[in-house]
Amino acid sequence: MTEEQLSKGYEPCEVESKCLDFWEAKHSFTPLQNDEKPTYSIVIPPPNVTGSLHMGHALNLTLQDILCRFARQKGCRVLWVPGTDHAGIATQNVVERALAGEGKTREDLGREAFVDRVWEWKQEYGDKILNQVRKLGASVDWSRLRFTMDDGLSKAVREVFVSLYEQGLIYQGDYIINWCPRCKTALADLEVDHKEKQGGLYSITYPGADGGPGLTVVTTRPETMLGDTGVAVHPEDERYQDFIGKELLLPLTERRIPVLADSHVDSSFGTGCLKITPAHDPNDFEIGRRHGLDSVRVIDADGFMSPEAGAGYAGSDRFECREQVVRDLQELGLLVKQETFQHQVGHCYRCATVVEPSISRQWFVAAKPLAEKAKNAVVNGDAVIYPANWNKLYFDWLDDIRDWCISRQIWWGHQIPAWTCAECRELIVSRQDPESCPQCGNRSLIRDEDVLDTWFSSALWPFSTLGWPEKTWELEAFYPTSVLVTGFDIIFFWVARMMMMGLEFMQEVPFRDIYIHALVRDEQGRKMSKSTGNVIDPLLMIERYGADALRFTLTAFAAMGRDIKLSETRIQGYKHFINKIWNAARFVLMNLKGASGREEWKQARSFSHQYILHELERVKKSVAEALNQYRFNEAAQTLYQFVWHTYCDWYLEMIKPELYARDETGRQAAAACLEKTFSELLILLHPLIPFVTQEIWWRLPGRSGQDLTDIPFPQSRPESENPELEQKMQFFQNTVVAVRNIRSELNINPSLKLNVLIKAEGPDADFLVENTHIIRQLAGIGSLDIDAEAEPPLTAASGVVQGYELFVPLEGVLDFQAEIGRMEKELGKINKNIESLNKKLSNEQFLNKAPAQVVQKEEAKVAELREKLEILEKLRLKFQQIQGQAHA
């Protein structure tokens, strides 16, 4: 294990698979049963089995993984449960499409064979996304992989269904629901996507029955008039008082329909007359119920007109029928107006077919009582949402929640445990499959064909995955889970429902914290989707840049409450960071020469080591604090800044003289401190970028074969803290930069060693003297003289550092014009600065009202700037004189 084995650039591919194999073989992520450590648990938001990993998943998993790895470092017993959900409609669609390729339908196979076929599909392709989860480095416990259709979880579903039914919280009823004529199933309200569409607004006159005056209604869906069973006006609409209670003749049919008064009607819209189609409109359904109207279903399950639509229309497609109805009304002269109209049209979220509201017999969960508890849990703080902005959304939805339609007319899913007796029509809902009717003893029972909404099983995920309804030790130890990490788009679908079910069946919230993260979008801020073709495939990114680079990118951009616009160049940028760490490791390793595991780092007393130890304490604190508060981007930024700009740019450069020196004791101490700080840094980085850190860890002396996952978060060392070192470092850096600046702006070749003279005295001078060799190293200096009595050389470039004059003699080389230019530029900056500070300090209000500390600070700044200004002015004058003489 020596530095020769480290390639010049980091190559993630091999490293990643090696680490994954190692962790899995070692069962690093499987918690032990008999372990006294505090527990930390997360259940994965189960991705859809049909899915493949997208950036949203990648972000979601990265954040959870950081939390889990960090919790392990803090000494917790961590369980992260992986799994997938069965995605009823989506999966059924996938398999049906495959069947269609063979020229078959699911009906051809029959239910049992079809479901077998879906299972086969799941065995073959269902692991795809799990492999992708693995590639990202997610430290889940694979021994506890769960699937919503597993036996255990199915048992939980059944228990919950029956229990809620027994409590009267699940009921069956004829209601209007959203029907997808393509999927041929009911959809919950949430599963309908509303899209703005250009449509028509038609005004149709319904003549009065018995020759009386008629009314003109306004509709976007003329074809539904065939199912009208009434016309409503507002009870206070003066125009129509005489009509209330009268009857109208429904055109194109033989039907007589009543005019009724209902306050739902908006008198100001259209004519103020609303046609009522209880069977095909949710509002009309409600109005119809209030007034006892009949429901006439004129559109069937396939989206075609039913026989009830009348002979002329039955069998035609609903949209074709619309045109036909319009033509027919036109002929009758009853279509009085037709205009274009923008309105929202509901579409199936799985297949985008226009949803048909329709009356049918479905199962519902009475959501109100459950919702109230779910709301209170957040109000009380039993569960906390981060960031808190989402509280309102959560509350609002729960406040006016509607009953949840949970039955789906598909075959793939948990079949509802309800039977009807063929003899006496008794409804049986039971935990065990019944053999005979408890009412009449008949053995001929017909099982309800419907299955449950997939979200019904997802709602149980935090406890069903832990073994419920069995009383397992996992359930005891890990429920409630520590945090749920998810996107805001499923707060309703999933988060709220898990809260309801968790509180109902576990009497406790399913998670203490709810962290809502951003949505990942493309560069233009659009949602990534296959149809727009703007997806960035995380696996491709892993292949190109490594999982660590992808993870770090996502983490760095995961600011709370904001969407992430991702582009490939950013991932590439962070790959450079990973490579930087890798190369820092090469440097460290080639300088350790066996120094390790000893306490010699404490002997490293020089300024550079003291400083880095101090800074490292700050980093430890801020990383821990950031992660504890779910401020992932802050942790990433802190680490990035520290690793690259403090550790590599300064510390590693500063200690080179010590490492290359002859003094073996000093070298050993420096190497030991290098090892100490670098290994702690690797631990801090590990939750964010597990692969590269693990790989480097193995290369550290004495660390071979160690699991970095097991290494605790570095202890804090208050004795290393010393804020004074920050000022010293400032001074040090300013000195080095001043020389570098002269070199750069006067275009002096970097290979030319400069001689530098600094006029300084007191402790500052001592400090410079002590660190002469480091300053020389960093600034490319040949000889450095610190002298209180120094006289400025005649031909020297100059600068001012913390009030001390700094000279770089450039006998015969100095370009006076360039040097004067340099000084003038600097003077300009200082003047501008002083000006703005003076303005502030001459304001009496400021002097009186601002805190003394602030005033002092400003005064000190001015004083320092004035001093610098004076010195520079003097120097410039001198130069101008010299130049004038030269020209004279």
Place this chain on the structure above:
RNA sequence: AGGCGCGUAGCUCAGGGGUAGAGCACUUGCUUGACGCGCAAGGGGUCAGGAGUUCAAAUCUCCUCGCGCCUACCA
């Protein structure tokens, strides 16, 4: 219609009452014994516009203008 969020350097975004920050891009140097996926030195912003609170506003409040998202039964 309501709700939420966003407008900060060319691009992507942090920050958040005390003289503006990062990454990428840009300019100029550089075979400096870890790294050109690099090093060094630079340029670049009246923090969307307006009003208010304050000694002090990019930051807090209100309004306006743009942009995005979510929810909703206006036919």
